[in-house]
Structure formats: structure tokens, C-alpha cells
Amino acid sequence: MASVLSDYIKKEQMLKQLQEELQALENNSELKKELEFKEKLQALMTEHGKLARDVCEMLDPSYRSSSVKGSKISSTDGRKQRPLKVYKNPHTGEVVETRGGNHKVIKEWKAEFGNDAVVGWVIEERA
Structure with missing residues (x-):
């Protein structure tokens, strides 16, 4: 029971602190200006169906x-x-471009040479 009471008291203190911070924000003139602008903008958008x-x-x-x-x-x-990755197999010189890890050739390379090796074969990565 003591831990529940302790937790309750802590939460009460946190609530009081947050209420004080909220009150300070509500008194902030910059916040008041921004809220007023937002309300006017929303009213204007509603008025014009935007x-x-x-x-x-x-x-x-x-x-x-x-x-x-x-x-x-x-x-x-x-x-x-996903980004486009360009792989080049150093053993064969074959180049593969893919956006996913489920590419047939990449899977074969990973099975043969291991994941770490094939990941190191990325020569280019494009958005």
C-alpha cells in the first residue's frame, strides 16, 4: 500500500508542476499571438472550404x-x-540494382558468400 500511496503523491506533485508550467505558457504573449493566428487561419480555411x-x-x-x-x-x-542499392560482385563483375533485400540474385550471393560479404559489395546507394 505504501508504494501505491508514494506513487500517488509523486503523480500529484508532477501534476501540480505541469499545471504551473501550463499556466506560465498561457500567460506567454507569443503563444497567445500564435493561437490567435491559428484560430483565424482555421476560420478562414473553413469559410472558404480549404x-x-x-x-x-x-x-x-x-x-x-x-x-x-x-x-x-x-x-x-x-x-x-527504399533506397536503390547497387551491388557489384567482385568475383564476376556482375552488377545488380535493387530496392529490397528479396532480390533473387542477391539471395543467391548471400547464400554462397555470406550476408556480410554481400553487404560490403554495395557500390552506390541512391534515394
Whole structure:
């Protein structure tokens, strides 16, 4: 029981400290200005039926293309695209380009020469 009471008292103290910090932030004039701007911007967007991404595209026309291509997000499932790795087998000179570790030739090389060796054969990595 003492540990539960001790934990409760600690949490109460943390809550009091956080409330004090929150109160200090609420009195911050810079925060008040930013909150006022955000509220006005949201009201304006609602009034004109616009979303945040619409506003970003208006302010920066390259926003949509850069947010998709620049961050390497696949349009099909929203995940980042893996970097393209170029491997060169020093024994045969064969070059393989792949974005995943499931490439047939890479698997064969790893089975024959070991994972550590094949990982060392990466000669280039592109986004």
C-alpha cells in the first residue's frame, strides 16, 4: 500500500508542476499571438472550404510534388520507398540494382558468400 500511496503523491506533485508550467505558457504573449493566428487561419480555411494541404499548395506550388517525390512516399500505400542499392560482385563483375533485400540474385550471393560479404559489395546507394 505504501508504494501505491508514494506513487500517488509523486503523480500529484508532477501534476501540480505541469499545471504551473501550463499556466506560465498561457500567460506567454507569443503563444497567445500564435493561437490567435491559428484560430483565424482555421476560420478562414473553413469559410472558404480549404484544407491545410490546399493552403500549403497555394503558398508553395511545389509542395505536393515535393511532399510525394521528395520524401519518397509511394502513392500506392503511403510508405517511404527504399533506397536503390547497387551491388557489384567482385568475383564476376556482375552488377545488380535493387530496392529490397528479396532480390533473387542477391539471395543467391548471400547464400554462397555470406550476408556480410554481400553487404560490403554495395557500390552506390541512391534515394
